[in-house]
Amino acid sequence: MKRMLSGIKPTGRVTLGNYIGAIKPFVSYQDEYEMIVFVANLHSMTIYQEPKELRKNTRDLIALYLAAGLDPEKVTLFLQSDVLEHAQLGWYLGCMVSMGELSRMTQYKDKASKLGKNESIGAGIFNYPSLMNADILLYDPDYVPVGEDQKQHCELARDIAERFNSRYSETFKLPEPLVPKVGGKIMDLQDPTKKMSKSEQTSKGCIYILDDIQVSKKKIMSAVTDSDNHIIYDPENKPGISNLLSIYSILSKKSIASLEEQYQGCGYGQFKKDLAEVVGQELQKIQDRYHEIIQGSYIDDVLKNGADHARYMARKKLAKVERKIGITIKK
Numbered sequence: 543m544k545r546m547l548s549g550i551k552p553t554g555r556v557t558l559g560n561y562i563g564a565i566k567p568f569v570s571y572q573d574e575y576e577m578i579v580f581v582a583n584l585h586s587m588t589i590y591q592e593p594k595e596l597r598k599n600t601r602d603l604i605a606l607y608l609a610a611g612l613d614p615e616k617v618t619l620f621l622q623s624d625v626l627e628h629a630q631l632g633w634y635l636g637c638m639v640s641m642g643e644l645s646r647m648t649q650y651k652d653k654a655s656k657l658g659k660n661e662s663i664g665a666g667i668f669n670y671p672s673l674m675n676a677d678i679l680l681y682d683p684d685y686v687p688v689g690e691d692q693k694q695h696c697e698l699a700r701d702i703a704e705r706f707n708s709r710y711s712e713t714f715k716l717p718e719p720l721v722p723k724v725g726g727k728i729m730d731l732q733d734p735t736k737k738m739s740k741s742e743q744t745s746k747g748c749i750y751i752l753d754d755i756q757v758s759k760k761k762i763m764s765a766v767t768d769s770d771n772h773i774i775y776d777p778e779n780k781p782g783i784s785n786l787l788s789i790y791s792i793l794s795k796k797s798i799a800s801l802e803e804q805y806q807g808c809g810y811g812q813f814k815k816d817l818a819e820v821v822g823q824e825l826q827k828i829q830d831r832y833h834e835i836i837q838g839s840y841i842d843d844v845l846k847n848g849a850d851h852a853r854y855m856a857r858k859k860l861a862k863v864e865r866k867i868g869i870t871i872k873k
């Protein structure tokens with residue numbers, strides 16, 4: 543069975559973008575692949591997190607993984623901070639990557655370019671891909687399912703794995719990023735040239751999985767579209783309606799072509815109304831299960847079992863790395 547690994551940061555509330563680009567694909571892969579899914583809470587520290595919020599967001603993310611349908615009997619589900627080997631390997635790999643490589647990461651460049659005059663960027667954001675490389679390489683996954691924005695980080699993991707293997711002999715499997723063809727980059731509903739993101743301050747363009755259902759429907763109804771009223775997929779010239787078509791296609795499991803045909807001659811109003819219903823139903827299903835899961839100690843049990851399993855795998859791999867690089871002195 544091929545192996546897959548991925549994670550999400552518990553910064554802010556989980557968005558429809560995270561759900562479509564990551565969580566929903568994870569659920570669909572769990573029967574076919576050996577899945578390892580974690581909460582990247584060490585990554586969340588790259589920007590200040592109010593401790594109480596971080597605790598809530600972390601529990602919510604685990605509950606949402608489960609509510610969306612990840613089955614802990616099939617998937618290893620854990621908190622990154624419970625497996626210390628991530629940080630340890632992150633250090634070794636960070637020593638094998640250059641400042642130039644890290645400064646070419648578009649996510650870092652984006653964040654750096656948005657800084658105000660008197661702000662400085664945290665070293666954590668700069669170094670973050672090394673930790674992500676460790677998250678991936680510790681477990682030798684064949685594939686890393688991510689949204690479009692994380693593809694470059696996964697490619698760096700591949701480069702670093704190759705570098706390590708050629709310097710110290712074959713150690714890491716070369717992972718492949720897996721980005722969904724539709725839904726790999728869900729755009730902001732108010733500015734469809736920008737990614738829907740949990741770190742944005744304005745929430746009108748971003749649907750959160752735990753949004754009130756009526757609020758989520760209103761966000762769809764007020765999504766920015768052009769004025770020609772034709773429902774056609776053309777991300778370059780019609781980014782707003784194309785984004786809505788992607789969301790509709792993923793949630794309804796209908797192809798974009800069949801949706802274009804279904805809504806031929808219809809105005810945007812009817813299309814948005816139907817989509818708002820589809821989104822509302824999907825969120826309602828998840829929220830009902832979330833409210834059951836978030837009570838009690840189920841989450842803690844799942845995390846304990848997941849961490850035990852992940853730690854077992856990670857320790858073996860790290861021991862191998864430390865023997866190869868000369869850190870272990872026992873013969």
Ligand code: TYM
Nearest residue numbers: 548549550551559560563564582677688689726727728738
């Ligand atoms: P994060 O927390 O920013 O996002 C989690 C996942 O959601 C995807 N995503 C989107 N997909 C489609 N449309 C969007 N608008 C959208 N916004 C986010 C992301 O691409 C990602 O797949 N560094 C990672 C977390 C991480 C990780 C890893 C992932 C840490 N270690 C190892 C894979 C493997 C991050 O910040 O994702």
